[in-house]
Each structure stands twice: as C-alpha cells, then as structure tokens.
Amino acid sequence: MSAHAAESELARWAVSARAGRDRTRDRARGWLADADPRRLAAEVTRLGVAGASAPRLRELADERFAATLDAELAEVRAISQAAAARQRVASMAVLAALAAHEIAAVPLKGVLMAERLYGDAAARYSSDIDVLVRAQDLRPAVEVARGLGYGEPTDPVDASGLPLLHFALDGDPALELHWRVHWFETDFAARALARAEPGPVLRRADELAMLLLFYARDGLTGLRQPADIAAWWDRYGEDEVLAELRAVADEAPALADALKAGAATAARTVATPDPWDGRGAVTFAARLANWRLAGSEDRLRADASLVDIALAPRGEKLTTLRRHALISLPEMEGWHRPVAGGVVGRRIEQMTRPAKLGLRWLQASARVFRRTVRSHIR
Numbered sequence: 001m002s003a004h005a006a007e008s009e010l011a012r013w014a015v016s017a018r019a020g021r022d023r024t025r026d027r028a029r030g031w032l033a034d035a036d037p038r039r040l041a042a043e044v045t046r047l048g049v050a051g052a053s054a055p056r057l058r059e060l061a062d063e064r065f066a067a068t069l070d071a072e073l074a075e076v077r078a079i080s081q082a083a084a085a086r087q088r089v090a091s092m093a094v095l096a097a098l099a100a101h102e103i104a105a106v107p108l109k110g111v112l113m114a115e116r117l118y119g120d121a122a123a124r125y126s127s128d129i130d131v132l133v134r135a136q137d138l139r140p141a142v143e144v145a146r147g148l149g150y151g152e153p154t155d156p157v158d159a160s161g162l163p164l165l166h167f168a169l170d171g172d173p174a175l176e177l178h179w180r181v182h183w184f185e186t187d188f189a190a191r192a193l194a195r196a197e198p199g200p201v202l203r204r205a206d207e208l209a210m211l212l213l214f215y216a217r218d219g220l221t222g223l224r225q226p227a228d229i230a231a232w233w234d235r236y237g238e239d240e241v242l243a244e245l246r247a248v249a250d251e252a253p254a255l256a257d258a259l260k261a262g263a264a265t266a267a268r269t270v271a272t273p274d275p276w277d278g279r280g281a282v283t284f285a286a287r288l289a290n291w292r293l294a295g296s297e298d299r300l301r302a303d304a305s306l307v308d309i310a311l312a313p314r315g316e317k318l319t320t321l322r323r324h325a326l327i328s329l330p331e332m333e334g335w336h337r338p339v340a341g342g343v344v345g346r347r348i349e350q351m352t353r354p355a356k357l358g359l360r361w362l363q364a365s366a367r368v369f370r371r372t373v374r375s376h377i378r
Contacts, residue, residue, distance in 0.1 A: 020271020205244030212262030219304025302360030
C-alpha cells in the first residue's frame, strides 16, 4: 500500500463506527506505520473530517506522531471552533425567534447535532445553518429570519411558490430554511417535524433517515456524511432503530431506493449496520460511491447527478434527468461555482451542459462496468 493510500484508509478508519474500528484496529496500526502525520493532516482536512477523526487518530498513534498531527491541525481546529461558536449562537437565535412566532422548526445537521454526536461542536465544520419548517410556514419563517438580519432569498420557486429544497438566506453564518430534505418527497419531512421530540430534536429513526438521504443526495461521495452516520450509530444505534428505519422506507416509498443505497454504501464505507443487508439497493448507484473524492470537481458533480437519476422513483427519472441537464439561467446564477463570461458564459454553459454531462455519464457508466466485471472475476 502506498503512503497516500495509507492516509486515506486511516481517515476512513477514524470516522468508522466503533465496532468497525475495533475489528480493524491492527490493520489501522499497519497503515499508521506507512503514514506521514503531515500528509495525514492534509488528507483528513481535504475529506472534511479533521475534527471527527483527530481524537481517534491521536489514540492510535505514538506520542511523537500525535504531537505532529495536532500541530498540523491546530489552525483547522481554531477555525472550526470559531465557526461553531458563531453558529451555535445564531442557531439558538433563529430557533427562539421561530418559536416566538409559533412556527414549528427543528435544526438539521449543524453544531447542535455535532454536540450530541461527537461531544464537540467543532468536530463537524459547517458553513451554514439548516432548519426545517413546514411548507406553509416557509415564507413566514423567511420574514422572521429577515427580522434577525438575514437577506432576502433569491432561489427559483415553482408554481406553488416553493423552492426545490430550501430558501438560502445570506448572513454570517448563512441560513437555509428547508421545507423538505430530498426532492423525491413532499411529506416525509413534514411528518418527521410533526413527531419531533422536545429540544427540538428529530425522532431517532427520522434523523437517521435524513442523514442517509443527505448522503444519497450528495451522490454517495466523501466521508463527511458517512462520518455523521457512524457517529449517530455509536450514539443512538440499536436493533429497534433499524426496524423503525425500515418502517420509514415503507411509509415513504419514493425514498426507499435512496435510503437503501445510503445504508448499503455507509455499511461498506464506515461499518454501520444496514437494515436491508444490501437487499434492494440500487447496485449501479452504489458502485458510483466515491468516499475518497477521487477525480475532478466536474466528475464528482456529474457522478452525483447520475446517482440521483439512478435512485429516482420510476416515474420521476426523466424529470430528474431534465433537472440536472437542462438548467435555467436563474438557477445557474445561484450556483456556488461562478460561470465565467457573465450572461454570455452562462448561456454557453446552458447550451453545452447536456452534451458535457452526457459524456461524463458515459465515462461513469464505463467505470461501473469495469468494477462490475472485476467483482465477478474475483
């Protein structure tokens, strides 16, 4: 194993579920012998799991290796701590303001979840706050947030006035007000919000389902989402939750493929239990999973869109394909990555996007084919 592979495997080991770490601890020590602490610090930072992985890597390493790793991650740790402090204050202010206006709301992910799962708000860096409200409360929630100094959202909306997933409001930190957590559902999030527990916090099975959906929505890429799933399982996991998760999939059949693919891929990546034991998982999507974030940004985005199409309910596959391939100019203006050339550049991107995506999808399909052949040969 090359040194760089050793550091990637150590990053994955460090954010895996406790049972998986215990089973592979001796292998992890072997990877550690091939690893360099500076390269390891760079790798866990690149994968977005520096805070979650550092305590476990520190326990595994000798004193000298651990000291070098801590020194390399000191700046990242300071940035995460400062961001977590701001986000905690802002999260509580938003939730308090919504409650004062009798708007039911629950936080998604973020620092409040990090405190529960990792015991440390800075263990999970995030750049914004995510809050779930009911669809009918979305506009009133925006007005409440604007009263706290947040900007007016500019997200495209459908005929009913709803954005695809959420309204994004500029602020420090930014705020995303969700009415749903996945584009294949219209009522799961509302039901989950209605049965949320005091705190407010989501019911256990609903929170785990959402973590799996976020992972599937991200195209089964990276380690950030699997790390959360593993940390959640270590904190709350028991057989009863697996049965409840299967019930969630039965209750929301349009989400079943995304839930099964997320669970199967997380099981392989971070050693969490799969309530379906791989049965029913969309194999094509699972074979596109990319926890190492290998490849260019364009490849990662194209792979994620192809996973999304593969996991779409049968009647929504064409709609999902169009949503990824046929982008409107207002949607393009909301992209996090700017398109060079102003309006002309966006128009060119709009016109050439279907062909470029199609080529990326063919390349991804070829990779899946090769992996499938190799798995059968083995």
